[in-house]
Amino acid sequence: MTFNRRTFLGSAALTAGLLAAPMVRAQGKPRVVVVGGGAGGATAARYIAKDSNGEIDVTLVEPTRTYYTCFFSNLYLGGFRTMQSLGHSYGTLAAEYGINVVHDWAVGVDRDAKTVSLAGGASLPYDRLILSPGIDFVDGAVEGWDVSSQNAMPHAYKGGSQTELLKAQIMAMPQGGTYAMVAPPNPFRCPPGPYERISMVAHMLKETNPTAKILIADPKENFSKQGLFEEGWNDNYAGMIERVGPDFGGADVAVDPAAMTLSIDGDVNNVDVCNVIPAMKAGRIAEIAGITDGNWAPVNAADMSSKMDDSIHVLGDAAAQGDMPKSGFAANSQAKVCANAVRGALTGSTVFPARFANTCWSLIDTDDGVKVGATYEATDEKIAKVDGFISQTGESDDVRAATYQESIGWYDGITADMFG
Amino acid sequence: MRAGLLSAAMITIASTAYGDAGGDPKNGERLFNQCSGCHQVGQGAVDRIGPHLNNIFDRAAGTAQGYRYSDSLERAAAGGLTWNYETLNSFVENPRVLVSRTRMSFRGMNDQQDRDDLLAYLRQFSASPENIPEAAPTAAAVDHEVAPEVLAIVGDPAYGEYLSGECTACHQTSGAGDGIPAITNWPNDDFVTAMHAYKVGVRAHPVMQMMAGRLSDEEIAALAAYFESIE
Numbered sequence: 052m053t054f055n056r057r058t059f060l061g062s063a064a065l066t067a068g069l070l071a072a073p074m075v076r077a078q079g080k081p082r083v084v085v086v087g088g089g090a091g092g093a094t095a096a097r098y099i100a101k102d103s104n105g106e107i108d109v110t111l112v113e114p115t116r117t118y119y120t121c122f123f124s125n126l127y128l129g130g131f132r133t134m135q136s137l138g139h140s141y142g143t144l145a146a147e148y149g150i151n152v153v154h155d156w157a158v159g160v161d162r163d164a165k166t167v168s169l170a171g172g173a174s175l176p177y178d179r180l181i182l183s184p185g186i187d188f189v190d191g192a193v194e195g196w197d198v199s200s201q202n203a204m205p206h207a208y209k210g211g212s213q214t215e216l217l218k219a220q221i222m223a224m225p226q227g228g229t230y231a232m233v234a235p236p237n238p239f240r241c242p243p244g245p246y247e248r249i250s251m252v253a254h255m256l257k258e259t260n261p262t263a264k265i266l267i268a269d270p271k272e273n274f275s276k277q278g279l280f281e282e283g284w285n286d287n288y289a290g291m292i293e294r295v296g297p298d299f300g301g302a303d304v305a306v307d308p309a310a311m312t313l314s315i316d317g318d319v320n321n322v323d324v325c326n327v328i329p330a331m332k333a334g335r336i337a338e339i340a341g342i343t344d345g346n347w348a349p350v351n352a353a354d355m356s357s358k359m360d361d362s363i364h365v366l367g368d369a370a371a372q373g374d375m376p377k378s379g380f381a382a383n384s385q386a387k388v389c390a391n392a393v394r395g396a397l398t399g400s401t402v403f404p405a406r407f408a409n410t411c412w413s414l415i416d417t418d419d420g421v422k423v424g425a426t427y428e429a430t431d432e433k434i435a436k437v438d439g440f441i442s443q444t445g446e447s448d449d450v451r452a453a454t455y456q457e458s459i460g461w462y463d464g465i466t467a468d469m470f471g
Numbered sequence: 472m473r474a475g476l477l478s479a480a481m482i483t484i485a486s487t488a489y490g491d492a493g494g495d496p497k498n499g500e501r502l503f504n505q506c507s508g509c510h511q512v513g514q515g516a517v518d519r520i521g522p523h524l525n526n527i528f529d530r531a532a533g534t535a536q537g538y539r540y541s542d543s544l545e546r547a548a549a550g551g552l553t554w555n556y557e558t559l560n561s562f563v564e565n566p567r568v569l570v571s572r573t574r575m576s577f578r579g580m581n582d583q584q585d586r587d588d589l590l591a592y593l594r595q596f597s598a599s600p601e602n603i604p605e606a607a608p609t610a611a612a613v614d615h616e617v618a619p620e621v622l623a624i625v626g627d628p629a630y631g632e633y634l635s636g637e638c639t640a641c642h643q644t645s646g647a648g649d650g651i652p653a654i655t656n657w658p659n660d661d662f663v664t665a666m667h668a669y670k671v672g673v674r675a676h677p678v679m680q681m682m683a684g685r686l687s688d689e690e691i692a693a694l695a696a697y698f699e700s701i702e
Contacts, residue, residue: 460650
């Protein structure tokens with residue numbers, strides 16, 4: 052027998068058809084449970100519900116009724132956004148997309164029975180489970196700090212009350228006081244995030260407390276958009292910011308929340324605010340589900356399915372996927388690929404090839420926005436970078452102002468894409 | 472003496488490089504009749520329906536004092552659009568290559584020699600025209616307009632809807648357009664023309680160049696078909 056293109060394509064299509072035959076159910080519709088209502092989870096839930104036209108039951112589990120985005124929370128610190136403007140409800144997802152929104156914590160996953168248990172006692176059966184739980188912190192990552200210290204030394208690396216607490220502490224600093232940040236090691240949520248935060252804190256202090264100091268202990272040699280940030284800090288906040296990198300002990304830190312001290316390489320600094328951003332890992336439910344390897348959950352790039360359980364998909368920060376940064380934009384991008392694949396598996400709809408993109412905007416000072424971005428594709432091994440760009444140092448004020456305006460447009464765009 | 476030699480050498484190089492693409496300002500003056508209904512140029516020129524064109528070369532787009540530009544042109548200007556030989560050449564060929572939804576309702580000038588002639592004429596009304604090349608060395612190789620057969624591709628809206636996931640992280644399907652422009656309900660040809668302009672780098676925006684850069688002709692057509700269908 053000879054294979055020509057036509058017979059090969061025909062038999063391949065037949066095989067694929069058999070393998071991907073829509074799940075035939077004796078009763079009810081296929082069920083998707085999504086855990087986590089952020090950029091990954093809300094987007095995935097919305098796209099599956101929107102595009103399946105009621106053929107799939109979608110349940111979204113998210114503890115908070117109002118979701119405060121972590122992205123743009125630095126702009127709240129800098130006084131460019133209100134906290135209210137970062138809050139979003141799930142009302143539209145429930146009312147207009149028919150998503151069953153459950154405000155509860157997911158506390159267990161039974162992979163054999165395919166159920167998710169909730170803190171409130173309920174058990175949710177699933178055909179596909181999508182986990183988009185964001186991040187948690189690695190225990191013992193910063194000597195002297197654990198989550199019980201987060202009121203004295205906030206991380207402010209999840210949106211909402213932690214960010215408000217950090218801002219209140221910065222506002223209450225004595226004149227000439229010190230704000231310290233313990234920056235996280237790679238990989239972590241939002242690579243430019245700590246440095247945009249430094250910019251925003253400096254912007255606020257320049258207005259309210261111009262003799263204040265900013266001290267960063269950083270375990271990393273280099274960081275995202277470093278040239279752009281350092282140029283901006285020199286131009287706008289000269290003499291205010293000191294960063295201690297690993298060469299000078301930036302990785303060797305300890306804190307004492309009761310005494311409000313930060314030790315770097317044995318040198319004890321008295322500080323007024325200490326923003327501890329510890330090493331990160333996947334949100335706890337990924338670990339509970341037993342699909343993590345080390346700190347993160349490895350996934351297949353083509354559909355974001357777990358490498359350990361093909362009925363579970365992992366999105367966003369929690370996933371170990373390859374080259375994409377951990378960002379809201381990336382989670383939103385991965386969610387659409389995942390939604391398309393899940394819908395195809397459950398209803399037989401067309402599955403298009405995976406493609407991903409990311410752009411991260413950061414604000415350095417008023418009307419001084421910068422950005423970095425890339426496109427990605429799925430390979431057998433990982434999500435692999437295709438092409439990218441970054442803002443240039445020395446750009447004109449007009450370009451920077453336009454970039455900032457664009458970031459505001461993006462915020463409105465992605466939140467509409469998540470919450471409807 | 473040394474300076475004289477140098478400038479003579481430069482002139483030689485210039486005439487070789489630009490030899491074929493140089494324009495005839497006399498013919499350009501005649502062609503300017505197509506523009507003069509809206510634009511003035513020369514001594515005493517003022518803004519009319521369109522802005523005056525004195526010193527248009529090397530002028531940042533959208534900066535004629537007192538002239539009220541379209542939002543689309545303002546946005547292109549904020550993105551760094553500057554009028555030089557290259558950008559004027561593509562704008563005159565088809566305004567929508569560079570600025571979708573510009574108010575400049577001009578069907579475009581197809582012939583490269585005509586455009587060279589027109590720009591040679593306009594160039595006389597910019598400061599130090601001798602410093603402005605009549606044509607960029609690479610200009611003749613750049614094709615700004617999308618080929619008719621590419622414009623004619625009928626896109627698959629279902630595929631476009633899937634691909635649109637890459638757009639809707641920023642561009643809202645509601646049609647809201649602050650900071651990032653709305654792209655819903657655009658005429659198919661405008662959409663395809665704009666995306667190809669990003670793809671070949673005629674339009675400057677780095678995010679859009681990157682996004683368009685890996686889209687095939689069929690994928691661009693699919694996106695155009697999908698977005699055209701959204702009210």
